[in-house]
Each structure stands twice: as C-alpha cells, then as structure tokens.
Amino acid sequence: MYIFASLLYIYTLMTKNNRHKIIKEVLQTSDINSQEMLLKILIEKGFSITQATLSRDINELKIVKVPTAKGSYTYQLPENIQNIQQEELPPLSSFGFLSIEFSGNLAVIKTRPGYAMAIAGEIDNKATQYILGTVAGDDTILLIPRDNVSRNEVLASLSAFIPNIQ
The missing domain is CATH 3.30.1360.40 (Gyrase A; domain 2)
Structure with missing residues (x-):
C-alpha cells in the first residue's frame, strides 16, 4: 500500500510539473484572456484538469491578468510583466x-x-x-x-x- 501511495504521489507531481510547464509555454506564445480559454487548450493537449485545479495552478505560478494596449486583459507570468515595453502599454x-x-x-x-x-x-x-x-x-x-x-x-x-x- 505504501509503495502504491508513493508512486501515486510521484505521478501526481510529474503531471503537475508537466502541466505547469505547458501552461507557461502557452502563456508565452498565446494571448490568453480567460481561464476557460486556458482550460480548453490544456484539455486539447491531453490533460484531464478541472477549473479548480487550473485556478490552483494559476495561483501557484503567480499568474496575473494584466491590461493590454487594446483595453482588454491577458494572463501573464510574473517574469513577463516587466518585459512589456512602455510603448506597448500606456499607463492605466x-x-x-x-x-x-x-x-x-x-x-x-x-x-x-x-x-x-x-x-x-x-x-x-x-x-x-x-x-x-x-x-x-x-x-x-x-x-x-x-x-x-x-x-x-x-x-x-x-x-x-x-x-x-x-
């Protein structure tokens, strides 16, 4: 029983780490403006994930919604926010x-x-x-x-x- 629990824990960590990696890649290559949009992409990539799990992932990765120059919002990783050029995004x-x-x-x-x-x-x-x-x-x-x-x-x-x- 202990071995099964350990293997399940390791599998869960591997899946979570892989999911976090894919979430980061998606945010760096696409304009994602809703959790639903991100959830759909992850499901299309083969992840079995719920909205609650995605919300936890977003919190763990410290992903934030930031305004765009067009007046809409997009999800960004914290390290990418400082890379946004001032010309692209006027002060709110x-x-x-x-x-x-x-x-x-x-x-x-x-x-x-x-x-x-x-x-x-x-x-x-x-x-x-x-x-x-x-x-x-x-x-x-x-x-x-x-x-x-x-x-x-x-x-x-x-x-x-x-x-x-x-």
Missing part, C-alpha cells in the same frame, strides 16, 4: 483616471470602474517619495501623502504618469 492611469479631490491631508481619486487597484499600484510604485500608500476599491482610491507633503507636490508627482490630473 492615462485612461482610467477621472478626478482627484483633497480633504485635509488625504486625497480621493475617482477612476473608471475596475481601474482603481491597478492605478493605486502604479501610484505605490512610482510616487513613493511623496505618497505613503493607497487603499483601492473598484473605482475609488484613498491616497495618503507622507508628512509635510503639499497638495501641489502630490499633484506634481502624480502628473508624471497621470497626464490629465491637473
């Missing part, structure tokens, strides 16, 4: 930003629905000198400036990648 903030309003030291940014988290990520990565952090919902971002940072400094730092913020 350039077409997702709607408005900013200050209240005391805090600011609230309104975005198109679905853009807040991505824009907050841009702010967290690109404006660290002036912005302590952000909290994002679906279409709203709470922006927390660092101590002693003026509204003009916040706006100037954000205008570097949100062209229509002024």
